[in-house]
Amino acid sequence: MAAGFAYTGGPRPIAYSAGGELFVFLFFGLAAVTGSYYLQTFVISLSALVVATGVGLVASAVLLVNNYRDLESDRKARKLTLSHHLGRDNAQKLYALLLLLPFLVPLWPHLPQPGSWLAILCLPWALRLVRRFFLEEPGPQFNQVLVQTAQLQLLYSILLSTGLLVEILPQ
Template identity: 55%
Template sequence: MNYFSIWWLAIRPKTLSIALSPVLLGSALSWHSQAAFSLLTFIIILISALCIQIGTNLYNDAADFEKGADTPERLGPKRAAQQGWLNAGQIKRGALISFFMAFLAGIYLAYLGGMAIIILGLISILCGYAYTGGPKAIAYTPLGELFVIVFFGFAAVGGSFYLQSHTINYSVLILATGIGSMAAAILLVNNYRDLEGDRKVKKLTLVHYIGRPMARKLYVFMMSYPYLLLLVLLPQYPWTILLALFSLPLAIMLIGYFLRMEITSELNKVLAYTAQLQLLYTLLLSLGLWLSQGLWLPPSLWPS
C-alpha cells in the first residue's frame, strides 16, 4: 500500500459526508428563506468542516490506539495506528495540520460572521480534539451521540445558515436536528459493534448503559425522526421538502437490516450505508428547498 493510500484510509473518507451534509442543508435553508447564497462562502465553510472532521478522525485513530481501544480483535474497519501503517505521533501531527487548516479557513469565516463565528469555530476545533483526547474524552462517555447531534446538527447547520444569511431562526435549528440524528445513528452503530472491546478499556458509551436491545430501538428512532420532522415542519416549509421522502424506503430497508444483523464485521456496512443515507436525505431535502425558490441560480454566487 502506498503512502497516499494509507493517509486516505486514515482520514476515513466514508465518514466525510457527515461534515458535508450540514453545510449543504444550512446553505440551502439560507437560499430558501433569505435568497442568500455565496459560492465562495460555501466552499470555505466546507473546507473548514472537512478539515475539522479529518482532524477529529485522525486524532481518534491515534488516541484510541494509545488507550488500547483499537486491538486486533476489533470488528471495525482497519485503522492506521492499529495496523502499524503509521505511528501515533505521525497521525497526531496529521490531525494538528488538519485543525490548523480549519483555523486558516476560519479566518475568512470570522471576517464574515464576527465574534459568534470565532467562538463557534474555536469550540469546534477544541471539541474535535476533546472527542477522544484529554483525560475526559467525550467518546469514552455516554454523551457521544448527544455531542454529534449538537455539533453536526445545531452548530454546523446553524453556523452555515448564519454565515450565508447573517440571521438565524429556531425552525432552522429544529430542522437541523434531523441530520444530526442520522449522524448520531452512525456513531451508535459504531459503539453497538464495539461494545465488548470498549468496555475492556473503560470506554463506557451510551450503548454500555442502555444495552444492545434498547440501542436497536434508539437506532430505529434516530432513523425515523428526520422523516417525521418533515411532516411536522411542513406548514413552515414548501411542499418540495417532501422530496426527501424518496429516501425513506432505503431507510426502512436499512433499519430492517440492522435489526436482523449479528455482531460481526458486517455491521461496518450498516455504518457506511447510514452515512450514505444521511447524505442522500440531505441532498434531496436541500434540492427541495432550492427548487422552492424556482429553477434558477442565485443572481450572484460570489460576494461583491
C-alpha cells in the first residue's frame, strides 16, 4: 500500500516523474517475482532475479506505452514522465528494448532447459508491437498497443512460468 501511495500520491508522486518505469520494473518485476520466489523457498536466487528482470521489463513497457500515448496532455498537466525527458524517438527505442530484452532470459544457463524457451513463442507478437509502436501516430489507436502490451506481459509470464514449472516437476 505504501508503494501504491508513493506512486500516485504524496508531495512528489512517482507517476508524475521520470521514475515511473523504474518503479514498475523494481516493484512489479524484481520485488514481486523474487519476493514470491523467496516466500516459497526461503532462498534468494540469481535465476529468480533473471526471470524477474524479464517480467519487470515487459511491465515497464506497459507504462511506457501509456506515457508515450499521453505525452502531450501529460506535459500540459506538468506530468513530466520518462517519455517527456527522452522524447518520442528515444522512447520508441526504449520500448523496443523493454519488449525484446526479456526474450534473452531463456539464454540464462542456470534456468531449467528447454522449458524456459516456451516464452519465445510470443516473440513474434512482441516484434509486431514494436513495429506498430514505431509506425503508428500516438493517439486513441494507441489504446490497442497498450492493451496488447499488457496482454503480452501476461502471456510471456504464463509461458515462462509454465516452462519452468514443467521442467522442475518430478517426472
